[in-house]
Structure formats: C-alpha cells, structure tokens
Amino acid sequence: MEVLRGWAAGSGPLATRARVVLLAAEGVRDAEISRRLGVSRQTAGTWRHRWQSAGLAGLEQRPRTGRPPTVDEAEVVARALLAPGGSGASRAIARELGLSHATVAAVRRRWGLTADAAAVPRVPTRPPLPGAEVWVMGLYADASRAVLLAGTGPAGPPPPAVATVIGADVLGALTQALTALRPAVPRTRPADQPGDPGTAELAAFLAEAAARHPDVALHAITLWDTAQPPAQPPAAGATYHLPPAHATPLGLFRALIALDSTSHPESSRRVHLDLTAALERGGTPVRWLRENVAGHLRAPREPAGPPAPPPAPASSGVNQIDLGSFNECVVIEAVRLAGTITRGEIAHRTGLTQQSVSRIARSLLDRGILVEDAQRRATSGKPRTPVRLCGSAAHAVGLHIDPELLTAVVIDLDGAIVCTCTRPVSPDTDPADFVAQAVALGREAMEKARGSVPEDGFLGIGVAVPGPVDIASGTVLGPPLLKAWHDLPLLYLLKDHFPCPVIIEKDSLAAAAGERWIGRDRRARDFAYLYLGTGVGSGLYLNGDLYRGVSANAGEFGQLCAIALGRTGPDGRPEMVPECNPPASVPEFAARRGVAGGATGTGSTAAYRAVGRAAAGGDPGAAAAVREVAGAIGRGALGLVDLLDIDLIVLGGPFFTEDVAGFYLDEITRVVNEFPTARRLRRVAVEPSVLSAEAAAVGAASTIFHATFTPRLRGRERP
Incomplete structure (x- = not known):
C-alpha cells in the first residue's frame, strides 16, 4: 500500500489508478469512486479487477487498442497452447501480455490454432513449414549459433486433444538453459580464418539426424547466428528456415516445444527433460537428437512384404x-x-x-x-x-518380455489361463528380432485360443516389460539387463502388428495387478508384491489401487536393496547388487560353497534350478546360497514395510519356484518381523503369490481388466 500511496500523491494516469485501488480497499463502491475521481464506473471497475488479479504489475500495464509496435507472436502461441482452454483463453492471454483481444485472435488464426482451422497448426517460419504434424527432433548450439531441428510428417486426421504433459517448471528450465548458451556479443571471425568450423559440425549433425530419422522431413530453424559474417546455411539433411518476422528466437523455441507437447502424448516430460539435461551440461557444441518417432506417425505406412494375417480373435x-x-x-x-x-x-x-x-x-x-x-x-x-x-464374457492377452524368456498367455475374466506359449531368448538379441519374436509368440497364443474366445469378448493386449519404461510414449528406456534396448518405442512397434488396444506396464507392477485381480478377497488390502525374475522388482497396491508413481516406474527395488545393504559405488550411486538377480547370484554363491551344480548348466536359469533342487534335497551349501539371497531381498523388503506400514508381502515370479519357496518365505518373514521399528504393533505376513510362474504375463493381461473394470473416482484408465 505504501507504493500505491506514493503513486496517488503524484499526477497522471498511474495516480488515478492508485487512487481507485485505495478507495476500493476502504470499501468504497465503484459508483462512488467514479463520482469522487471523475472517471467512469467501467474505469473504476477495470483497475480494481486488475489490481486483484495482477497486483502492481497490473496497474503498470495499460491495455492498448490496435496492434502494438512489436508483438512476439510465438510467445502468444506458447501461452495459448499451454493455458487452460475455453472461450476466454484469448482474452486472458491478451490481459496477461497487455495486448488487445483482436491481436491475440489474429495471431491464433495466423498459426492455425482456431477451432475452424486446418487439421494441424501452421508454423510461419521463413519459408513456412509444410502444413503437417510438427515434432521437436533436435537442437544444435555452438559458440556462434543455435539451430532447432523440427520434423514434419504427412498430414493426417486432426490430432486428439492431449492434456499438457510439460509443466511450467520444465519449460522454464528449458528457456533458462537455452538463454545461458546465447553469446552476449557477436563473434567476429579472424581475418586468417576463411570459414566457420561450426558450419562443418552443424552439417555433420544434420546428416546424423537424417540418418536417424529417415521417415520425417527435417527443417533446420536458425534461432540465432552471431558469427560475422553469418555462416552459410547447410544444404544437406534438412531444409533451412528463419524464425517468423514477428517472433523472438526464445518465443519460437517455447512455441514449438508447446506445440509438440500438446499435440503428441508421446512427447512426454522425459523428452523435454532429456533436452534440458543436454543444455545444462553446457560445453560446445550441444548436440541433442530424440529417438525415432516413425512409429508415432498417424499416417498409414506401406507394409513390408506380404500383409500379416489378422490376429484372432477379433478386437x-x-x-x-x-x-x-x-x-x-x-x-x-x-x-x-x-x-x-x-x-x-x-x-x-x-x-x-x-x-x-x-x-x-x-x-x-x-x-x-x-x-x-x-x-x-x-x-x-x-x-x-x-x-x-x-x-467367458471377456478375454485378454498377456505378453511378458523378459531378458531370457518370452511368455504369452490368454486369460478369461476369472483369471483362468486359456493357453500359454513360451519361447527362450537371449538378452543380446537385436531389438528388432526380439520384438519380432514377441509378436510371433503373441499371435501363436491368440491362434491357440481361437476356439475358446468369442470374438465379441476380446478386450486387448497387456505387455509387461522390465523397467524403466516411459508409459506416455510406450518407450523402454534401456533396462539394466537389456543393454541393447535404448529408447525402444515398443508400444508403437507392437501396435503396427496388433490392431487392437495395447497397453504397456512395468513387469513388477503388472504382477501386482494380476495378484489383486485373481487373488480376489485374499488380496483385498494393501500389499507389496516382490517379483523374482531376471532381477527383483516390486509392485505396490495401496489404498485400493495400483500405485504407479509420477512416472509409472514405482517399485525399483534394486536401489532400495542396495541402500539397505550399504552397497554404493565410488560416485555414491547405489550398486546393482547381485542378490537382486537370483538366477545369476544363487548359482554363483552356491559354487563358492562347493556345490557341484552351482556353476554348471546351459544357462543361468538351468543352473538356478539345479541349485534349487539341491537345496530342496538337503544340500547345506545350496540352502545357504538361497538363504543368503533371500536375506538380502528381505533387507529391501524391510524398507518397504517400514516406509509404507504394510502388513502383507507377496512373493512370486518365475524364479520363486517350489524348490526354493520355503527358503524365501522363511528368511524374508524373519527379517521383516524382527527388525521393523513398529514390530510391536503389527505382524507382517509373507505369502506365496496366487499366480503361476507366468505371473508377469498373467498380470499384464489382468491390467486390461483392471483398467476396464476397477472403480476409480479420479477416472478410469482405459486400454
């Protein structure tokens, strides 16, 4: 109020606005303010509302009619895309930026952001981008220039409405990081340097982008170039564009990020966080390219070779x-x-x-x-x-992708398995071959179930994969035991082959969903599912629903276990403890104890099962090896029990076999009941899963039922 009183003591328009606000604060009505100050009632109401909505800044900004001398059209577009929708959106943006409503509406028409516009927005760079879907594909920045790489695909039907998946925090961090890279003054090229070395690096960057993204047309948009004289635009790999005449470089950058984010569910926060990290690492040049988006394009593609037979049963x-x-x-x-x-x-x-x-x-x-x-x-x-x-009213297919074994099941609404198909694989298999084998196995299971599944009761396919996974785009982000799977767009690769609803879930979370669905009243309370596969994961069922977390990657049990065991690397990062990979660690620990079969077998699975049979047969070394692994897993489970205050742990997965089940149950039960802080208040039950060894595959199929039938007040997820 002191600032307002200072303004009111002066003269001019600002003094009048301050007096309006001061009188309104005393409870004086607009009609009386109008009479005292000699202004209209509309003027009094306008400045009172602007003070309430924007404070001092609202009084300093005066709306102007007509087109202002300079309008950052790209910033208008970014605000329009990221602001809540509704008829008042243009007016709200106009008030916020100090523009007229007509100016904002004209910008939205020019960029194709109106309801009656063409199928996709238009980006009026110089020359304009083609009227097609726009993706942010890459960014190059060196000591002189910054080039944003946009990709356009064939024009298709209007994109579905997509909730904004990039937050103000991420967009702000992107803007700040890019601003920090911009040179403060133009860089003068020395006389003895005939060319700019950055030009060759940029050309190499564009060539790499063209090789990685052959399915989209690439457009290099120069955000700025401070070299004197400017570098010649590279001709290879992409067309060359300049920002629109009435847009700042940062405004255009924000607008294209907003357009990509709101048009494509696949352009999740992860993509923009990756770009932010590349910018914040600094150094020159900055070279960032996103993963291939060919599978995300909506336009149909010509199939390679003869068309595949349609899967059965129908969707x-x-x-x-x-x-x-x-x-x-x-x-x-x-x-x-x-x-x-x-x-x-x-x-x-x-x-x-x-x-x-x-x-x-x-x-x-x-x-x-x-x-x-x-x-x-x-x-x-x-x-x-x-x-x-x-x-028999509904059926679903579950497909579990594991580094060593592919499993496909078809289950009915009661959770009964109609058929099961498995196929051994190697984690070193090329991702394309791996996916092809998974598709073939899924089709085999559907064909075997043809006579048992009515065509009007098939709901879709659930896919369980090792984490981490980006659910928004269906991208597997490089699981620790599948090193070749780097940013693999698995969901869209599978959708190319299965013309029916397909959802992807992390394997441990899928197993928990299956346990809840098939366990019925036995699992009608909070629990943690420990999934013993090629790696140990956890799935959480809390407060009547599957708990996925912010990124749908809840349950990374390995790091929790490493912290509980005090295992960290030189950089302070929790190690990948061997105990969290039972098929590898149990045979190794058994071999150290002189168990003959511990180090033999055709693979880690065969060796694990051999040690399990020996432990069940009374071999003390084999039993000690299993207990050692079980004790380490129990330490991680202890963290879950103390953190979540739960009283049920469920054990399952392909390596929770009958031979070793007793060892795991006994050892983990001991740890989670002897050491918790609140052990006097609860008894933690540790129980075997109601699911079979195909827990993740059955759970993947159950996620289809879970998404369709489970009541949720916040909105049901549909496959």
Missing part, C-alpha cells in the same frame, strides 16, 4: 463391454471379490440402494458380464438368486 469386442458408470464398476468389483453374491449383499457391501443394484445387475446380465447361480433358500420371502462374473 471388435472392445465396444461390447462399455461400462456406463462408476457404480457399474463398483458392482462388478463387489461380485469379483465375493465370487458369488446376492443383490442384497451387493447393496449392503457397496452402500448402493437395492433399486440401483437391481438395475445395474439387470444391465450386466443382459450384456453377459454377469450370470445367475443356483437359487438360495431364504428364511422368509422368495428365494434369492446370487450372481457371479461370467469368465
């Missing part, structure tokens, strides 16, 4: 099971947990009225999701007819 059934309300999911969940249950019991458990339950049950019976069981005799009144889920 048209996804529309047959279309749940109309949250309450329907609540009823299905109650039936699923109970097995068989009467309508009256459903009403009692869910809190729904008898009339609502009867109406919903009748609808689900008509659609074949529920079936009626034999009538129960009642003590009074008419007999009651219980209902249960119809297992």
Whole structure:
C-alpha cells in the first residue's frame, strides 16, 4: 500500500489508478469512486479487477487498442497452447501480455490454432513449414549459433486433444538453459580464418539426424547466428528456415516445444527433460537428437512384404463391454471379490440402494458380464438368486518380455489361463528380432485360443516389460539387463502388428495387478508384491489401487536393496547388487560353497534350478546360497514395510519356484518381523503369490481388466 500511496500523491494516469485501488480497499463502491475521481464506473471497475488479479504489475500495464509496435507472436502461441482452454483463453492471454483481444485472435488464426482451422497448426517460419504434424527432433548450439531441428510428417486426421504433459517448471528450465548458451556479443571471425568450423559440425549433425530419422522431413530453424559474417546455411539433411518476422528466437523455441507437447502424448516430460539435461551440461557444441518417432506417425505406412494375417480373435469386442458408470464398476468389483453374491449383499457391501443394484445387475446380465447361480433358500420371502462374473464374457492377452524368456498367455475374466506359449531368448538379441519374436509368440497364443474366445469378448493386449519404461510414449528406456534396448518405442512397434488396444506396464507392477485381480478377497488390502525374475522388482497396491508413481516406474527395488545393504559405488550411486538377480547370484554363491551344480548348466536359469533342487534335497551349501539371497531381498523388503506400514508381502515370479519357496518365505518373514521399528504393533505376513510362474504375463493381461473394470473416482484408465 505504501507504493500505491506514493503513486496517488503524484499526477497522471498511474495516480488515478492508485487512487481507485485505495478507495476500493476502504470499501468504497465503484459508483462512488467514479463520482469522487471523475472517471467512469467501467474505469473504476477495470483497475480494481486488475489490481486483484495482477497486483502492481497490473496497474503498470495499460491495455492498448490496435496492434502494438512489436508483438512476439510465438510467445502468444506458447501461452495459448499451454493455458487452460475455453472461450476466454484469448482474452486472458491478451490481459496477461497487455495486448488487445483482436491481436491475440489474429495471431491464433495466423498459426492455425482456431477451432475452424486446418487439421494441424501452421508454423510461419521463413519459408513456412509444410502444413503437417510438427515434432521437436533436435537442437544444435555452438559458440556462434543455435539451430532447432523440427520434423514434419504427412498430414493426417486432426490430432486428439492431449492434456499438457510439460509443466511450467520444465519449460522454464528449458528457456533458462537455452538463454545461458546465447553469446552476449557477436563473434567476429579472424581475418586468417576463411570459414566457420561450426558450419562443418552443424552439417555433420544434420546428416546424423537424417540418418536417424529417415521417415520425417527435417527443417533446420536458425534461432540465432552471431558469427560475422553469418555462416552459410547447410544444404544437406534438412531444409533451412528463419524464425517468423514477428517472433523472438526464445518465443519460437517455447512455441514449438508447446506445440509438440500438446499435440503428441508421446512427447512426454522425459523428452523435454532429456533436452534440458543436454543444455545444462553446457560445453560446445550441444548436440541433442530424440529417438525415432516413425512409429508415432498417424499416417498409414506401406507394409513390408506380404500383409500379416489378422490376429484372432477379433478386437471388435472392445465396444461390447462399455461400462456406463462408476457404480457399474463398483458392482462388478463387489461380485469379483465375493465370487458369488446376492443383490442384497451387493447393496449392503457397496452402500448402493437395492433399486440401483437391481438395475445395474439387470444391465450386466443382459450384456453377459454377469450370470445367475443356483437359487438360495431364504428364511422368509422368495428365494434369492446370487450372481457371479461370467469368465467367458471377456478375454485378454498377456505378453511378458523378459531378458531370457518370452511368455504369452490368454486369460478369461476369472483369471483362468486359456493357453500359454513360451519361447527362450537371449538378452543380446537385436531389438528388432526380439520384438519380432514377441509378436510371433503373441499371435501363436491368440491362434491357440481361437476356439475358446468369442470374438465379441476380446478386450486387448497387456505387455509387461522390465523397467524403466516411459508409459506416455510406450518407450523402454534401456533396462539394466537389456543393454541393447535404448529408447525402444515398443508400444508403437507392437501396435503396427496388433490392431487392437495395447497397453504397456512395468513387469513388477503388472504382477501386482494380476495378484489383486485373481487373488480376489485374499488380496483385498494393501500389499507389496516382490517379483523374482531376471532381477527383483516390486509392485505396490495401496489404498485400493495400483500405485504407479509420477512416472509409472514405482517399485525399483534394486536401489532400495542396495541402500539397505550399504552397497554404493565410488560416485555414491547405489550398486546393482547381485542378490537382486537370483538366477545369476544363487548359482554363483552356491559354487563358492562347493556345490557341484552351482556353476554348471546351459544357462543361468538351468543352473538356478539345479541349485534349487539341491537345496530342496538337503544340500547345506545350496540352502545357504538361497538363504543368503533371500536375506538380502528381505533387507529391501524391510524398507518397504517400514516406509509404507504394510502388513502383507507377496512373493512370486518365475524364479520363486517350489524348490526354493520355503527358503524365501522363511528368511524374508524373519527379517521383516524382527527388525521393523513398529514390530510391536503389527505382524507382517509373507505369502506365496496366487499366480503361476507366468505371473508377469498373467498380470499384464489382468491390467486390461483392471483398467476396464476397477472403480476409480479420479477416472478410469482405459486400454
């Protein structure tokens, strides 16, 4: 208020605005302010609202009619793309930037951001980018210049509405990092230096980009070039463009990032965080290229070779099971947990009225999701007819991709396995061959299930993969045991072969989803699932839902285990402890103890199973090796128990076999009950999974059911 009083003591427009605000703060109405100051009521109301919304800055900015001398069109576009939608968006942007509504509307029309515009936005660089989808593909920056690499694909249907996936924090960090790279003054080329060495490096960068992204047209947009004289534009690999006449370089950079982020779900925060990290590392030149986006393009591509036969059963059934309300999911969940249950019991458990339950049950019976069981005799009144889920009403395929074994299953709504197919693989297999084998195995399972799955009840394919994974784009980001899988766009590679809903889930989280779905009432509480595969992961089921975390990568158990064991590298990073890879560590530990079969076998899986048989047969060295690994895993589980305050740990996975199950259960039970801080308040149960050795594959299929049928107040995820 002191600043306002100082302004009010002066003269001019700013003094009038300050007096309006001071009088309004005293409770004076607009009509009285207008009379006292000799201004219109509209003027009084305008400055009062601007003070409330923008403070002192709002009073300093005066809206101007007509086009201002300079308008950063790209910044207008960035604000329009990232601001909440609605009819008032243009007016809000105009108020924020001190522009007229007409100016903002004209900019949006020029960039194709209106509802009646063409299929895709237009970027009016010089020359303009073609009217097609725009992706941010790369960035090059050296001591003289910065070049943003945009990619355009063939024009397709209008993109679906996408929620903004880049936050203000990431966009701000990008802007700050790029600003820090810009030279303060032009760089004068020495007389004895006939050419700019950066030109050759830029040409090499563009050639590398063209080789990595052959499916998109590349456009090099020069953000700035401070060399004197400017470098000649490179001709190879990309077309050359300058920023729009009425856009600043940083504004254009922000606009293209916003356009990419809001147009493509695949352009997740990870892509922009990668770019931020490349800029913040500094040094020159900065060379950043994103992964190939060929699989994300919506335009159809010509198939290579003869077309593949359509998978069976058909995916048209996804529309047959279309749940109309949250309450329907609540009823299905109650039936699923109970097995068989009467309508009256459903009403009692869910809190729904008898009339609502009867109406919903009748609808689900008509659609074949529920079936009626034999009538129960009642003590009074008419007999009651219980209902249960119809297992054959829906089926899903689960595909588990493991470094050593591919597994595909088809399960029904009750979790019964219709068929199973497996295929051994090597982690050194080329990613393209690996994916081709996974596709072939998925088709084999679907073909085997053809006679058991009705065509109108197939929901889709769930895929379980080792983490970390970018769920937004379906990209596997280089799992520790699959070094060749670097930023592999697995979801889109699979969608090319399976014309049906496909979802990807981290393997340990998929196993937890399957445990919850198939475990019914036995798993109707919070629990942590420890998945013993080629690596140990954890899946968390908390507060009635699968807990995925911010990036859908919750459950990285290896680092937690390393910290619990005090294993860190020279750089302070938690190590990859061998105990978190049972098929490798158990045989090694057994060999140290002189177990003959510990170091033999055709592979780590065979050696692990040999040691397991020896431990079950009474070999003390083999048993000690298994207990050593189980004890280390138990230390990690202890961290979960203390952190989450849970009382159930579930063990499962392909290496939780019958031979060694007792060792793991006993040792982990001992650790999580002897050492927790709150051990006097709870007893932690450690139980074997209800799933088979195909836990991740069954769980992957269950994620389809989980996404379709599980009630969620915050919105159900649909496959």
